[in-house]
Amino acid sequence: RSTSGAEPESARARGAGAERGEHREGERGAAGIRCVAYNNQSNRLAVSRTDGTVEIYNLSANYFQEKFFPGHESRATEALCWAEGQRLFSAGLNGEIMEYDLQALNIKYAMDAFGGPIWSMAASPSGSQLLVGCEDGSVKLFQITPDKIQFERNFDRQKSRILSLSWHPSGTHIAAGSIDYISVFDVKSGSAVHKMIVDRQYMGVSKRKCIVWGVAFLSDGTIISVDSAGKVQFWDSATGTLVKSHLIANADVQSIAVADQEDSFVVGTAEGTVFHFQLVPVTSNSSEKQWVRTKPFQHHTHDVRTVAHSPTALISGGTDTHLVFRPLMEKVEVKNYDAALRKITFPHRCLISCSKKRQLLLFQFAHHLELWRLGSTVATGKNGDTLPLSKNADHLLHLKTKGPENIICSCISPCGSWIAYSTVSRFFLYRLNYEHDNISLKRVSKMPAFLRSALQILFSEDSTKLFVASNQGALHIVQLSGGSFKHLHAFQPQSGTVEAMCLLAVSPDGNWLAASGTSAGVHVYNVKQLKLHCTVPAYNFPVTAMAIAPNTNNLVIAHSDQQVFEYSIPDKQYTDWSRTVQKQGFHHLWLQRDTPITHISFHPKRPMHILLHDAYMFCIIDKSLPLPNDKTLLYNPFPPTNESDVIRRRTAHAFKISKIYKPLLFMDLLDERTLVAVERPLDDIIAQLPPPIKKKKFGT
16 A cells, blocks of 8 residues: 555455455454463463464563474364473373374374373472373373373372363372363272362252362362352362352353462353452451452353453463453563453464465465465556455465364465465475466375475575475475476584574575574575585574565564564674664564564565565555664654645655555565555454354343
8 A cells, every 4th residue: 555655456456355354254263272381380371272283382482382283083182281381281082192292393202191181280389290080080190200200190080071170289189170070099009089079059040060160179178160150269188178159150260270379369260251350358457268259251252161360460271262361450560461451363384385486375275285376456546545456366275184183284386386375293295277267177196205394495586496395304405397307415413403494585686595493593595606605693582584685685584572683694793783773773662562473575666665464454664764763653654744744854754555455364565566465354253253152231
């Protein structure tokens, strides 16, 4: 639009988006959140979704989604926990316990617990043991060894499935929630010492059964339970008696999490409400304390399936796909990232690739790819007009994967003749032929096994080379010609490291390849000489996007703390502009943005422009203009047209920001005059979900 000086662009992007949007929303959109697990040591949050995907968020790096493990149709993850510091385990309805390799980004192993579907899991306070609760009523104890887990013993079997588990902080007892009762076990003997029957009464009516969805065992022996009758209950584990009961919802209370200090806890309900309970003195000068429900929060439209409690925030997730961080203002010391409510809805990586030559977009879903040709217009209009389409967008291809595995990454070549994608066990390469309005597809057979589990795929600008980043840290270069391929070279990781490379960028001339790993380092390789050229100085926040500029071969890198660097590959040093930026610093409003930059590109005829976007804004940085200082308006880059040129020049600064498109999944230049934008309206995602629980409103 006005930022790019291109008139036809709005019609092309908007028209294609509208046409495509109606079709794509028939597919199931983002997957809901099933469970979360907070790691206090590393300040990271693990999130599992209903399609089996597991994501890792680094809360210290501006809540960036730094790692993910692709989903699988047969893996319905029901429980997730951290143990022994940095080790992550999950369990689910396929009856298996899995451990994740956080370096190579794959599953280390899967072990059958032999108790049927697993509904719950908890690590011991010391982190050396793992408990799982099974469909057959068994509670199984596993010892965590340095490289695996080992079955130790079964506890007394119960009559119904074990839906929730919690350890006493001393590690001597555990609480287990089932249908209609809570059991307390002695860990040493494995026998049940108490059985507390849960009241089935719900709003004065006796229900058929009461499901104990969550339990929490406190140091003083109190057990807190949440159940399907909408109650939060407090039990004395020593006597097995009910101490207090709170009816808080007209529907299930599905999850509970307690603060490490045990002075507050959070619960989530099927109505989408999150309740906060705090331990407060009975009277102002009393030493006796009681649990009080202090604050309800309504940040979800559907079931809150899971909650977590960090030192400074309440964390919740559920069916509506949002991951919500609600800061506890009394615990937040400085006004920074941690003091703002944030909702994470979209992945922090790009799932769309573009063939500029043929005006095609490739969309990646969990189990299929869609190829669309953008619409076009011959109409003209003034800046900001939406123009009618003379040709609608075409849905050219629906490519479904074989097998139960989710797609990890995908890419279409700039010429539009190749599509590549990867799953955990296979790598696929297709050759596309276009004849008039027909498209034919031919799969390239016998792709080498070492290309599987690719985390990132990229084609060179001339579409003759394919770059593949494997999860073992190697970077492969494949030569493409006709309908065949040839493996040219593999850059191996530095000795002793198996660091997965998550982002790739190739220079337009095809000479340079930049690769970024999970630990924030960026390596630059010389593609012609097939050797490592240099390593960009380490920075302590992960890379979210990067790209290499034409002609200058300057590498532009965006980090999760919203810093943007420009590094000269030929000179092996930061550019003068980048040094000036670091000296002066970015505008405070720029640094306070809470979604990462996911794509960077350049204008072929305007070498001073850097184009980038996050989910809520599109920005052109003009390096020829001065940087805005904190007194300048960041979001007002266009002074009134009636001002004199002198005033216009004086008030202009380097950042031209547009918030017209949002939520923005992808934006790129197709040619000098055309910009394509892909939006993903939140209403469309919500429309795909089951209807929420109806709540009676006052006066209706």
